[in-house]
Amino acid sequence: MAVKPKHLLDELSRPGPHQVLRGDLALAGVPGTVFTPHSGLGLPAVAFGHGWLQPPDRYLGLLRHLASWGIVTAAPATHKGPLGSHRLLAGDLRTALDVCAGVRLGDGAISVDAGKLGIAGHGGGGGCAVLAAAEDGRVRAVATLAAAQTRPYATDAARRCAMPSLHLAAGADLVAPPAGNAELIADAWGGPAQLRLLPKANHLSFAEGRHWSDLLVSGKPDHGVRRITKALLTAFFLRHLTGEERYDVLLDADVKRAVIMGEPELTSR
Template structure:
């Protein structure tokens, strides 16, 4: 019997079958972290951009979750200061993909398929993911969490992106209100695009733990936001990078915790 979107959400909200290893991008000259399944060849991989003032450690649960489902995640720890460059973070996301695709991870038991690369990010890291995707033909899918506008403009870059995208925004986001940020990026996207609103999520609801930036940025870590966003990102990348169409129904249907509010599938010219 076919599983419903709700059943798939419940399944993917739980950790996957793989044991997880944690590594350090500093070994290749860049601050940041890498999370991988304990073993596997030809795996999908993504680079993740952190939000404004947020270190990669605030997303460790998400990285571990994705890795438990067979997805390698690399997250640069660069440009974390208040004046961090969005353009340079986008460049670092590309470098992180280089590491995933070009370096045998673990003890040689882990490799990444260069045709299964994606990008994701939170806040300005989501905007930086759009900047990076616009100039990197290797990228096959992009997901953003509470995406925020960047300089150069993420909305301009989005128009040059023709790969599938998923954009999750918070209905209680006072930092990057959806209509002024994530929704505009989703609507500008040049390829297939879906926007979902998590009604009660705040801007920092997608981050984890506590951090001093909570004194400046509205919101706090939210378990319900983590649960839904982890499941949806896992489904999105398993479908579009790993080709596991079993999870397509979760991407096709609204769920109460994250209804689809905008969707576009551009027509292909003959």
């Protein structure tokens, strides 16, 4: 009997089988956080870009979750101010991948395969993920959450991206409305792209906890949105960084609160 998308969503929304370790990217010269499984060689890795004014601490649940499923995650804590540079944050995302792929992590029991690298990000960090991927031929998959336009333009960079991508758009986003941001990036994408609309999500639904920027940025965290995000990003990166096909049925199906817009097939193209 085929496994239903809902069952896979439930499975992947829960922590994976790996014990998780947390480290400091600053030890390698880049302020930020890194999460790894307790051990493993030739692991995949994902660099994550924070949203405007948001510290990486607002995404620790997602980063830890991916690590529990065997994916090393690294989040630079740079350019967090109101005038932070998109171009430089994109460069720091690439540097974070350099650190993951070039340094034995933990006590030497953890290593990353340079052929299994991905990038993700929220808001402006999602746009920066696109900028970084366009300039880094090592990147095999990109995921964005409520992506925002950047300078240089993420929409222009998307045309140079041939790797698979997943874009989650927040239907109630007043900061980066889908029609002018995530949809344009997905439409411009040079390779396979899937756009999912989370109708009730707002810009900060993907974040967690409280922060002073909540006074300036419209929206608030949402546990249900984070749950769906964890499952979809885990399935997406396991598929495109490790070749795991078990979760294809989830990636190619509509799920409650995360409807595929346009072409439904992501894994078969």
